[in-house]
Amino acid sequence: MKLCMIGTGYVGLVSGVCFSDLGNDVICVDKDINKINSLKKGKIPIYEPGLSELVNKNYKNKKLSFSSDLRTSVKNSDIIFICVGTPTKKGGSSADLNQIYNVAKELSLSINKFKIIITKSTVPVTTGDEIEKILSKKNSKNKFAVISNPEFLREGEAIRDFTYPDRVVIGSNDIKSNKIMKNLYSPLISKGAQYVHTSRRAAELIKYASNAFLATKITFINEIANLCEKTGIDVEDISIGMGLDKRIGSRFLRAGPAYGGSCFPKDTRAIISTADKFKTNLSVIKSVIKSNQNRSSILLKRVHAILKNKVKNKKITFLGVTFKANTDDMRDSSSLIMIPALSKKGALIKYYDPTGFKKDFEKIKNVSYENTIKKSLEGSDLVIIHTEWNDFKSLNFKNMVKGKKFIIYDMRNIYSPSKIKAQGFKYFSIGR
Ligand code: UGA
Numbered sequence: 001m002k003l004c005m006i007g008t009g010y011v012g013l014v015s016g017v018c019f020s021d022l023g024n025d026v027i028c029v030d031k032d033i034n035k036i037n038s039l040k041k042g043k044i045p046i047y048e049p050g051l052s053e054l055v056n057k058n059y060k061n062k063k064l065s066f067s068s069d070l071r072t073s074v075k076n077s078d079i080i081f082i083c084v085g086t087p088t089k090k091g092g093s094s095a096d097l098n099q100i101y102n103v104a105k106e107l108s109l110s111i112n113k114f115k116i117i118i119t120k121s122t123v124p125v126t127t128g129d130e131i132e133k134i135l136s137k138k139n140s141k142n143k144f145a146v147i148s149n150p151e152f153l154r155e156g157e158a159i160r161d162f163t164y165p166d167r168v169v170i171g172s173n174d175i176k177s178n179k180i181m182k183n184l185y186s187p188l189i190s191k192g193a194q195y196v197h198t199s200r201r202a203a204e205l206i207k208y209a210s211n212a213f214l215a216t217k218i219t220f221i222n223e224i225a226n227l228c229e230k231t232g233i234d235v236e237d238i239s240i241g242m243g244l245d246k247r248i249g250s251r252f253l254r255a256g257p258a259y260g261g262s263c264f265p266k267d268t269r270a271i272i273s274t275a276d277k278f279k280t281n282l283s284v285i286k287s288v289i290k291s292n293q294n295r296s297s298i299l300l301k302r303v304h305a306i307l308k309n310k311v312k313n314k315k316i317t318f319l320g321v322t323f324k325a326n327t328d329d330m331r332d333s334s335s336l337i338m339i340p341a342l343s344k345k346g347a348l349i350k351y352y353d354p355t356g357f358k359k360d361f362e363k364i365k366n367v368s369y370e371n372t373i374k375k376s377l378e379g380s381d382l383v384i385i386h387t388e389w390n391d392f393k394s395l396n397f398k399n400m401v402k403g404k405k406f407i408i409y410d411m412r413n414i415y416s417p418s419k420i421k422a423q424g425f426k427y428f429s430i431g432r
Contacts, residue, residue: 171203225431235431320387
């Protein structure tokens with residue numbers, strides 16, 4: 001099938017490449033000409049394991065192409081995916097849909113034959129209705145179908161998540177295009193993905209409700225971890241004990257720092273805003289947002305307690321600063337709150353991240369980047385394991401730093417407390 005992905009951000013590029021790898025002819029469009037030129041040269045604008053190889057393979061065998069000419073690309077395609085950003089509105093909490101509606105206006109001028117137009121971007125309920133209205137101004141209704149097909153891939157696991165999804169959700173009120181979509185996804189359905197066909201509005205809400213629920217699950221276990229710390233219980237036991245109940249499930253029950261990234265914080269805010277519009281109170285999600293916002297100050301209090309309230313001039317190392325492993329994404333990472341707060345209290349901070357130096361800390365006093373784990377640990381009083389990169393999972397701290405022993409605060413519960421303590425280190429972790 002001939003597909004056009006509009007927007008070469010995370011969702012557009014990953015799903016476009018993966019669709020081409022399934023044998024479709026895919027053209028990825030972006031109005032940023034520099035980005036398109038770089039992609040043609042094989043330069044990938046985002047950090048995602050395995051993506052570069054897959055782009056180069058499919059670009060070489062001509063299943064994948066790049067263009068900044070939206071109208072021609074759309075004219076030459078049958079299925080159009082809108083994959084542009086829906087960030088939080090400046091100064092507000094709802095999703096800014098400007099990019100979506102601008103694309104819809106462009107599309108309305110490019111429909112030369114029947115097109116299936118799909119929102120893959122995360123969009124609030126009724127966005128599909130609005131797109132349909134825009135398209136109808138210049139085209140008759142039998143020339144297009146607007147469908148919602150939300151994407152559930154995670155940064156760092158994107159290719160695997162695309163290739164082996166738990167479910168494919170298609171929100172379509174049109175029978176003909178539903179059949180075409182089922183056919184497009186048949187290679188994934190035959191490998192076990194459930195195909196879920198709903199109304200367009202339901203598909204839009206499934207995405208927000210899923211992200212909000214996962215954010216709730218994480219926040220729930222984070223609060224239980226607080227209780228575990230006060231009662232001498234290991235939160236890992238709670239996660240296992242709860243997770244084995246199939247009604248609960250074990251995934252996303254890892255306690256840690258506040259959840260971050262480009263999705264959960266933005267989407268929990270946006271679903272509340274949608275609910276406000278429809279005069280509905282989503283009080284659970286509101287509490288989740290509040291609890292998550294408070295999470296970094298809880299962990300900071302613990303850092304102060306670990307250092308016996310003497311933070312000034314203490315050398316603190318952060319291992320990992322991104323919001324999670326296998327990404328270079330700093331958006332809403334809890335390190336953006338913790339590092340400046342500790343620097344303000346006079347701490348001397350070094351950090352190491354497998355994805356390198358971060359501009360975010362450039363102007364923060366007494367914060368420096370080290371390009372090896374070893375250098376970042378030298379002279380440290382406290383080492384905070386902030387992100388769960390594999391690189392940090394089997395460190396022999398004893399051999400890495402001679403002499404002075406630092407304290408370890410493992411915010412991802414990577415290590416076994418007894419093993420680290422046996423090496424002579426003071427060790428703290430989350431909820432145990
Ligand atoms: C999330 C969803 O998981 C994807 O399904 C969705 O497609 C995506 O948002 C999106 O809307 O585009 P992502 O933001 O890439 O994916 O990252 P996650 O792996 O979900 O992690 C989000 C945050 O939760 C991270 O800060 C992570 O460290 C934290 N987390 C996750 C925990 O603290 N504990 C867990 O058990 C799991």
